Each structure stands twice: as structure tokens, then as C-alpha cells.
Amino acid sequence: MSASNHASAFVPPATDADGRKNLVGLSREELEGEMLSIGLEKFRARQLWHWIYHRGSTDFAEMTTLAKPVREKLADAYIVARPTVVKDLKSADGTRKWLLRMPDGQEVESVHIPEEDRGTLCVSSQVGCTLTCRFCHTGTQRLVRNLDSAEIVAQVMLARDMLGEWPAPPDGRMLSNIVMMGMGEPLFNYDNVAKALKIVMDGDGISISKRRITLSTSGVVPMMERCGQELNVNLAVSLHAVTDELRDIIMPINRKYPLRELMDACRNYPGLSNARRITFEYVMLKGINDTPADARALVKLLEGVPAKINLIPFNEWPGAPYERSTAKAIQVFGDIVNNAGYASPVRTPRGEDIMAACGQLKSASLRLTAAERAAIANVIAEKDAALAS
Numbered sequence: 176m177s178a179s180n181h182a183s184a185f186v187p188p189a190t191d192a193d194g195r196k197n198l199v200g201l202s203r204e205e206l207e208g209e210m211l212s213i214g215l216e217k218f219r220a221r222q223l224w225h226w227i228y229h230r231g232s233t234d235f236a237e238m239t240t241l242a243k244p245v246r247e248k249l250a251d252a253y254i255v256a257r258p259t260v261v262k263d264l265k266s267a268d269g270t271r272k273w274l275l276r277m278p279d280g281q282e283v284e285s286v287h288i289p290e291e292d293r294g295t296l297c298v299s300s301q302v303g304c305t306l307t308c309r310f311c312h313t314g315t316q317r318l319v320r321n322l323d324s325a326e327i328v329a330q331v332m333l334a335r336d337m338l339g340e341w342p343a344p345p346d347g348r349m350l351s352n353i354v355m356m357g358m359g360e361p362l363f364n365y366d367n368v369a370k371a372l373k374i375v376m377d378g379d380g381i382s383i384s385k386r387r388i389t390l391s392t393s394g395v396v397p398m399m400e401r402c403g404q405e406l407n408v409n410l411a412v413s414l415h416a417v418t419d420e421l422r423d424i425i426m427p428i429n430r431k432y433p434l435r436e437l438m439d440a441c442r443n444y445p446g447l448s449n450a451r452r453i454t455f456e457y458v459m460l461k462g463i464n465d466t467p468a469d470a471r472a473l474v475k476l477l478e479g480v481p482a483k484i485n486l487i488p489f490n491e492w493p494g495a496p497y498e499r500s501t502a503k504a505i506q507v508f509g510d511i512v513n514n515a516g517y518a519s520p521v522r523t524p525r526g527e528d529i530m531a532a533c534g535q536l537k538s539a540s541l542r543l544t545a546a547e548r549a550a551i552a553n554v555i556a557e558k559d560a561a562l563a564s
């Protein structure tokens with residue numbers, strides 16, 4: 176089953192100016208097919224996989240387990256490409272944001288959030304997003320296209336380059352976890368996301384296990400079960416409201432897949448247990464969804480779902496229509512949820528000074544004029560109309 180996404184199908188050329196094909200993002204089977212197509216043996220694919228995804232090599236000349244003529248043949252036909260780093264920003268708290276340019280000139284952002292002995296990479300799945308959640312900066316971006324599997328895997332590879340983790344140590348990696356929580360709705364680009372995550376999880380390569388990968392969705396109900404069955408990664412659901420009335424407004428996807436359907440899909444997510452819960456994300460918007468009554472309704476809504484709740488203080492962006500809840504309101508809300516037996520950590524905003532925090536990603540940073548604000552309102556209206564059609 177697939178869900179319509181309204182995103183442009185255009186994908187940039189997978190070859191360089193000399194017509195050489197990029198090997199990043201191909202499945203193992205596709206890589207074997209490529210080897211056969213240039214007259215090499217199938218097992219070369221395994222050797223290449225090791226160099227590309229374990230060693231991080233981008234230069235065939237380095238691949239010394241291959242004989243020189245083989246390396247030359249590969250270099251004639253292929254490249255191992257990385258996106259161009261347009262900006263490398265470092266926050267006072269150590270968070271890094273990379274603005275990456277893809278071969279067609281489109282740009283996406285990835286964010287690395289370091290902790291003491293581990294680190295999480297927040298990966299984008301689309302350029303922009305077709306949805307228009309009212310609190311999210313990415314939703315105001317007009318241009319949208321799906322990223323292909325190469326562009327998704329390349330974000331992880333680029334981060335490893337930047338962190339100097341090729342080959343990655345078994346313990347204490349600074350890129351230990353991945354969250355599909357950057358720009359875009361991953362379940363509207365399922366095929367590419369799935370292909371990319373399978374490459375990322377492969378134990379002979381990048382080797383980040385499904386337990387350390389979390390995919391966040393705004394609630395694309397028809398794709399949730401398949402995601403659980405095929406990828407079995409941790410699921411996060413952007414909930415943010417406990418009534419259809421409010422969720423319809425702040426997350427227009429709710430008009431298509433309302434709370435009842437969403438909660439049913441959550442209950443049926445494959446592999447759930449008390450040890451393996453769904454994370455419900457809840458952005459705290461002052462005066463909108465942050466009352467004690469909302470907290471109690473949230474507890475009720477989650478009955479019967481193994482859940483943890485992530486309270487996210489709203490992160491501001493230029494032109495945002497909401498404000499962050501007060502610290503007191505967040506604490507009272509969190510206490511109610513906690514007393515009902517749910518873990519409910521408040522997510523400390525990271526990288527706000529470089530616009531890298533949740534919901535702040537958008538390739539161009541803006542200082543808005545009235546005309547630009549009107550233009551944004553137009554974009555939202557157009558995208559909402561497309562969702563309704």
C-alpha cells in the first residue's frame with residue numbers, strides 16, 4: 176500500500192558529468208547487478224560494500240583488497256558520491272547542523288546532537304514537507320521533493336566523515352543513533368527511506384541497529400504497519416493534540432487520518448511491548464494544548480498503548496504563530512502524565528542558536544517582511560488544498 180504524498184517525483188541524476196554512476200544508496204542486490212554489468216564477479220559487491228560502508232572510502236584507488244585493474248575499471252564506470260556541505264554550523268551546546276546541497280541544487284539539513292558517550296543524527300527524508308503543521312518551520316517551505324535512498328544514506332555517511340568515525344568503533348561512537356526527524360514526512364517517502372535504512376542497518380557496513388533508529392511520523396496511518404513489519408525500527412508519533420478539533424487545525428493530516436485511526440494503528444504497531452514503546456511527541460504550545468485537562472485527556476487517549484511521552488518545548492522560528500508554554504505549565508503537565516505511570520521527559524532544546532532544534536529546519540533562514548509572511552500563508556493554503564484533494 177502506498178500513501179499519496181503530492182511531492183514532486185523528480186529525482187536528481189544519479190550520475191556525474193562524465194556519466195559515471197553513484198554507487199551509494201544501491202541495495203546489495205543492485206550492487207551485484209552493477210558488477211555483473213561491467214564484467215566483474217558478483218562477489219566484488221561484497222568487497223565494495225565493506226570499503227564504501229565500513230571504511231567510508233570514496234576513492235577506488237584506496238580499495239587495496241581489489242586488484243589494480245579492477246579498481247581502474249570501477250573508477251571508469253562509477254563514483255562514490257557525497258553531497259556538498261554548504262554550511263557547517265556549530266552551536267554553543269555542541270550541536271552541529273550541516274546544510275547539504277544535492278546534485279540538482281536542492282538543499283536539506285542534518286543535525287548531530289552529541290551527548291557524553293553517544294550521539295544522535297537527525298536525518299531528513301524530503302526537501303521540505305508537503306504537510307503544513309502550524310508549529311513547524313519546514314511546513315512553510317514551498318519546494319518539496321522526495322530524497323532518494325542515496326541522499327538519505329549520504330547524510331549518515333557525511334556525518335561519519337565529519338566526526339572522523341570510519342571505521343566506527345564498536346563502543347562509544349559519537350554517531351550511535353539515528354532519528355528520522357529532520358525535514359519531511361518519512362512515511363510519505365517510504366520506499367526510499369526503507370531502502371536507505373536497510374543499508375544503514377547492515378551489519379557489514381554502517382551497522383546501526385534497528386534498536387537505535389527511530390522513525391517519526393505525523394501519523395500516516397496506512398504506512399505504519401508496513402514500516403513496523405519491514406523495518407521494525409522504533410516509532411515516534413507526533414501527536415501534539417488530544418482532540419480532533421485541535422489536531423485538525425494544528426496538524427492538517429489529522430483531517431485525513433483522525434485520532435481514532437491513528438491510535439488504532441499505534442496499538443497495532445508490530446513488536447510493541449512494555450520494553451518497546453511508542454514515543455509520543457507533544458510540542459508544548461502556550462495556551463493551545465498545555466492545560467492540566469489536556470494532560471489528563473492525553474493519559475486517557477494512550478490507555479492500552481505501551482507509550483512514553485516526549486514533551487517538546489515549542490521552538491520558535493521567524494513568523495511562528497505560537498509561543499512556548501511556560502516552564503511551570505510544562506512541569507504541571509509533565510507531573511500529571513508521570514503520575515499516571517508514563518515516562519515523560521522534557522526534551523531540552525538543542526542547537527537553538529543555529530536554528531537546529533526540532534521544527535526549526537528550513538534551508539533558508541528568514542527575517543520576514545509582511546509580503547513574505549503573506550507568501551507563507553499562500554504556501555500553507557496551497558498545500559492544505561492539495562492534502563484535501
Ligand code: SAH
Pocket residue numbers: 308310311312355356357358359360361391392393412413415456458487488489490491533534535
Ligand atoms: N514529519 C515527521 C518528522 C519530523 S520530526 C513528524 O512530523 O513526525 C520533527 C518533530 O519536531 C516532530 O515531532 C514535530 O512535530 C516537532 N516539531 C515541529 N515543529 C516544532 C517546533 N517549532 N518546536 C518543537 N517541535 C517541533
Ligand code: SF4
Pocket residue numbers: 304305306307308311312313314357358359360393413
Ligand atoms: Fe512536516 Fe513533520 Fe513539520 Fe509536520 S512536523 S510539517 S509532518 S516535518
